[in-house]
Amino acid sequence: MTAEPLLSVENLQTQFFTEEGTVRAVDGISFEVNEGEIVGLVGESGAGKSVATSSIMRLVESPGQIVGGTVTYKGKKIVDIETGPDGEPRQSDEMLTNEEMREQIRGKEIAIIFQDPMEALNPVFKVGAQLREFIEINRDVDRKEARRIAVDMLREVGIPEPEKRYDSYPHQFSGGMRQRVLIAMALACEPSLIIADEPTTALDVTVEGQIIDLVHDLEARYDTSFVWVTHDLGVVAEICDRVNVMYLGEIIESAHVDDLFYDTKHPYTEALLQSIPRPDQTVEELDPIVGVMPEAINPPSGCRFHTRCPDARTVCREVHPSQRDESDAGDPVHQVACLKYESVGYEDAQPLETEATAAFGGGIVEATDATDAQGDEA
Numbered sequence: 001m002t003a004e005p006l007l008s009v010e011n012l013q014t015q016f017f018t019e020e021g022t023v024r025a026v027d028g029i030s031f032e033v034n035e036g037e038i039v040g041l042v043g044e045s046g047a048g049k050s051v052a053t054s055s056i057m058r059l060v061e062s063p064g065q066i067v068g069g070t071v072t073y074k075g076k077k078i079v080d081i082e083t084g085p086d087g088e089p090r091q092s093d094e095m096l097t098n099e100e101m102r103e104q105i106r107g108k109e110i111a112i113i114f115q116d117p118m119e120a121l122n123p124v125f126k127v128g129a130q131l132r133e134f135i136e137i138n139r140d141v142d143r144k145e146a147r148r149i150a151v152d153m154l155r156e157v158g159i160p161e162p163e164k165r166y167d168s169y170p171h172q173f174s175g176g177m178r179q180r181v182l183i184a185m186a187l188a189c190e191p192s193l194i195i196a197d198e199p200t201t202a203l204d205v206t207v208e209g210q211i212i213d214l215v216h217d218l219e220a221r222y223d224t225s226f227v228w229v230t231h232d233l234g235v236v237a238e239i240c241d242r243v244n245v246m247y248l249g250e251i252i253e254s255a256h257v258d259d260l261f262y263d264t265k266h267p268y269t270e271a272l273l274q275s276i277p278r279p280d281q282t283v284e285e286l287d288p289i290v291g292v293m294p295e296a297i298n299p300p301s302g303c304r305f306h307t308r309c310p311d312a313r314t315v316c317r318e319v320h321p322s323q324r325d326e327s328d329a330g331d332p333v334h335q336v337a338c339l340k341y342e343s344v345g346y347e348d349a350q351p352l353e354t355e356a357t358a359a360f361g362g363g364i365v366e367a368t369d370a371t372d373a374q375g376d377e378a
């Protein structure tokens with residue numbers, strides 16, 4: 001436990017400056033990845049998962065900007081934003097330059113697998129040639145050796161007859177095979193960390209299972225760490241060691257995977273778990289999360305989940321919860337951001353009437369105006 005984490009993300013903030021206003025896509029998240037660990041990042045669509053991963057890789061595009069926080073990888077500052085004398089965010093002297101990111105980090109140390117393999121693979125070039133070129137650029141080897149490594153990698157990720165398939169075009173591969181090629185590409189430079197952004201979402205369940213088995217195998221063999229992004233808690237249960245649950249740009253619960261499932265602390269995580277289909281349930285018995293996630297451009301006051309939380313009380317729209325460790329002594333850290341665990345008067349506050357509390361039969365105070373603590377519209 002004394003070893004430094006491989007990757008450490010501290011108070012990372014990324015915003016998009018749009019005509020409609022500032023989108024606080026990632027709003028002060030912190031988490032760590034240790035060597036050989038698979039760490040999940042889960043949450044509904046729009047939670048900020050992809051912006052978080054592209055911030056770590058420093059691939060955020062305009063009008064987006066990392067405005068705060070630090071990302072440390074093997075002691076190097078991938079991101080290190082400080083406040084300048086003018087009060088504006090600026091890069092510290094320690095932060096890696098764009099060139100250093102390109103030459104030292106991306107691909108070689110940290111690789112990313114995107115959700116859509118067709119976007120990452122060029123349709124007009126053969127799969128093998130793309131893989132070979134990537135290896136040639138990123139590893140100090142000649143073309144012949146790069147080809148040999150490429151064929152090996154294709155075999156490694158379970159492509160049958162790799163010498164033959166080397167000369168296929170991406171469209172001649174199935175979705176699962178293309179995803180395997182992307183994993184091969186990510187592995188090609190033997191990175192210590194792979195960030196996988198919903199790599200199995202587009203695949204059917206059987207192929208998804210095969211990819212998950214493959215990742216387990218590779219993790220054991222190469223000791224590669226993963227950040228695994230998904231909206232699917234079923235996948236999390238299969239693959240992750242630790243999990244961070246995101247809601248509207250924030251991490252609201254963070255725990256060892258078993259604790260997250262069997263000692264769930266945050267109402268949002270609870271709601272996500274309720275919405276997973278189980279074999280013993282009919283579709284009618286499923287409990288989808290009430291309402292939709294509000295816009296990150298103008299997040300609700302207090303606890304951002306209060307507009308949908310079945311346990312919301314008046315204090316929840318006034319006070320912003322902070323992360324606290326609620327683990328029992330000697331157990332792994334279990335962080336949660338919910339006012340139930342703080343001494344701010346949650347116990348004595350009145351239930352807040354929301355779509356969710358109404359669905360659970362309670363609630364007497366309206367929560368229609370998220371930004372107004374006295375909001376009382378009918």
Ligand SMILES: Nc1ncnc2c1ncn2[C@@H]1O[C@H](COP(=O)(O)OP(=O)(O)OP(=O)(O)O)[C@@H](O)[C@H]1O
Pocket residue numbers: 016018023025043044045046047048049050051052062063064231295296297
């Ligand atoms: N280029 C952009 N301009 C403006 N807002 C953006 C941009 N990219 C992302 N956002 C906003 O940032 C927030 C987080 O988006 P992000 O793509 O990270 O969500 P996500 O959790 O990855 O969702 P999904 O599961 O759908 O992939 C959203 O509110 C989104 O609208």
Ligand code: SF4
Pocket residue numbers: 266267268303304305306307309310311312313316321337338339340
């Ligand atoms: S702080 Fe309140 S609204 Fe937020 S999750 Fe906890 S109980 Fe629900």
Ligand SMILES: [Mg+2]
Pocket residue numbers: 049050051197
């Ligand atoms: Mg995404």
